[in-house]
Amino acid sequence: MPFDPDRPAPPDGMKHRTERGYIIAGPDDRGCCVIHEMWVDPDHRGGGEGRALVDHVRAWARERGLSPLVVQCSPRNEGGRAFYEALGMRAVATVYQDDLNRRAQPQPLPSAVARTGVAAAV
Numbered sequence: 001m002p003f004d005p006d007r008p009a010p011p012d013g014m015k016h017r018t019e020r021g022y023i024i025a026g027p028d029d030r031g032c033c034v035i036h037e038m039w040v041d042p043d044h045r046g047g048g049e050g051r052a053l054v055d056h057v058r059a060w061a062r063e064r065g066l067s068p069l070v071v072q073c074s075p076r077n078e079g080g081r082a083f084y085e086a087l088g089m090r091a092v093a094t095v096y097q098d099d100l101n102r103r104a105q106p107q108p109l110p111s112a113v114a115r116t117g118v119a120a121a122v
C-alpha cells in the first residue's frame with residue numbers, strides 16, 4: 001500500500017498530519033491502539049519527526065485507555081524496525097503466510113516464517 005498523506009482517518013480513529021509527515025491510528029476490537037500508517041518526508045527524516053508523531057498517538061491512546069500500542073512492520077523494512085525499536089517498542093509477534101499458489105502475490109514474504117509484529121505498552 002503506497003503512503004498517501006491525504007488518506008483519511010478511520011471512523012473511530014485519528015490522523016495527525018504535519019508539514020513533514022503524518023500518522024494514522026485507531027482502536028481495534030481488543031482495546032489496542034493500532035498504528036495503521038506513518039510516514040515522514042525523506043527530506044526531514046532523522047530529525048525527530050517520527051518520534052513526535054508516535055508520541056502524539058501515545059497521548060491519544062492513553063486519553064482513551066487504549067493499550068498496548070501495536071504496529072505491523074515488514075521484516076524487509078529494516079529502517080522501520082530500527083525506528084520502532086529506538087522508540088522502546090519490542091517485537092512480539094510472528095506471522096505465518098501461505099500464498100495459496102496465487103501468482104498475483106507481487107512481493108511474497110522472503111520466508112514462510114516472517115517476523116513482523118512490533119508492540120509496546122503505552
Ligand SMILES: CC(C)(COP(=O)(O)OP(=O)(O)OC[C@H]1O[C@@H](n2cnc3c(N)ncnc32)[C@H](O)[C@@H]1OP(=O)(O)O)[C@@H](O)C(=O)NCCC(=O)NCCS
Nearest residue numbers: 038039040045046047048049050051073079080082083086
Ligand atoms: C520510519 C520513519 C517514520 C522514521 O521517521 P524519522 O522522522 O526519521 O524518525 P526520528 O528522527 O524521529 O527517529 C527516532 C529514532 O529512530 C531512529 N531511526 C529512525 N530511522 C532509522 C533508521 N532508518 N535506521 C536506524 N534508526 C532509525 C533514530 O536514530 C532515532 O533514534 P534516537 O532517538 O535514539 O536517536 C521514516 O523513516 C519513514 O517515514 N519511513 C518510510 C515509511 C515507513 O517505513 N513507515 C513505517 C512503516 S510501518
